[in-house]
Amino acid sequence: MSKQRNRYEPKSNMSRIDPFAIDFSALRTLVLVHDTGSFSAVATRLDVNQSTVSYTIERLRKAFQDPLFVRQGSGIAATDRCREIVVEVREMIGSFEALTVPRAFDPAKASGTISLSCNYYERLVLLPDLLKVLRREAPGLHLNIHQAFGSGGQQLKQGDSDFLMGPIRFNDAGLFKRRLLNDHYVCIMDRHNPLAEKQLEIETYVSANHAIVTYGGNWKSQFLLELEEQGRSINQVLGVPSPADLGRILKGTDLIATLPSRMAAPLDQEMVIRPSPVPAPFEIDLVWTSRTHHSPMHSWIRQELAKIAAGIPDVSKIGE
Known part of the structure; x- marks a missing residue:
């Protein structure tokens, strides 16, 4: 049985078109497909039909004599040559856009x-x-x-x-x-928290009852990464998706939270702020x-x- 040709692979008789016939609009399409990994997403973004995006990529394949994108599972992946081209093209587009901007600015x-x-x-x-x-x-x-x-x-x-x-x-x-800016982490807690009058040592700190800002699972704070590198686990009692209202949340409890110092500073009237044993500068x-x-x-x-x-x-x- 003959091997079925992947429709993202170049045909052996692919005719080449003049690379100088390629405009910046086509190159922008190439970069967007590379960044999104989706023909349909680029079509939606550019407000054109998906066939228009496909036609543009096909012209670019002929200009560069490379498939540019190949099937990978249910999506597409850029070829090595495509990635090299995109690095250069991104710079070209940026430089060209810069030329179109008036120099005087009021x-x-x-x-x-x-x-x-x-x-x-x-x-x-x-x-x-x-x-x-x-x-x-x-x-x-x-x-x-x-x-x-x-x-x-x-x-x-x-x-x-x-x-x-x-x-x-x-x-x-x-x-x-x-x-x-440069910053680091500090601890905040209710004024009546038993730990408020103590200097937090690392063992006391990790075993304390913590409210951890999880950022919805999309970001992990640097102090948590450093604790993981040390092989330590923190005693998380509460996970909250945002630092908003942490002062009100901690008030009247034995929980402590670890925040960047500039985030904690506005809470100094209602909370006790103490140095963290894991300052994790960033x-x-x-x-x-x-x-x-x-x-x-x-x-x-x-x-x-x-x-x-x-x-x-x-x-x-x-x-x-």
Whole structure:
């Protein structure tokens, strides 16, 4: 029985088309299919028929003389050659988009939408001041916030977000990064908690009754990762998906919670804040791609975020 040809494999007589006949729209389609792993998802995003996406990819196969995508289970996977092409194409598209942006930028006259992927920490610590700056200096700019968790990098690469802000744990090629803040973890508890007057040693800490922020299972805090590396398990009594209202939740109980110090600081009037035996220092970075790197509007946003971060008080003494 002859082997059935995979419809994502190139035909032996594949005729080549002139690579210079390929436009940026086709290259953008290639990058989107690579990032989403789905022809139909790209068709929906671009508001075209799936056959249009298929036709575009077929033309690209002929231009690059490579199948680009092959069947893998119920989905598709990029070939090695496709991945190499996408790295270069992503840079090309970003550089081209940068050329189309006017160099003069007046915040007061600017209009448009800035999309930013981040999580609870950044929304609490940085976004309020950014919003104040935008309303004061650039009222025509709108801010659209995406929940990052584990998909922030994908949102950034696919162009759904202009910026990704948070404790970034990847360093992919083609990304730009700027350090905004350094922070660490502290413990919070009710003032009448028996542990409130004690210095927490590691054994006392892990055996205490904990309320753990699970972030819906989409993110694991750095202090938990460090405890796992030490072979220790924490005594979780309560799991909550968000740090919101933790002060009210812990009040009147013997539970303690471990939070970034800047998250805990606003609770100092109702809670006791103590140093954690697992401070797990971490950094908050701002990340962007070449798509917005040369944009005056996005450059202005980056500068304003850096100013806001520089003006945030030091946290080294919180909880001491």
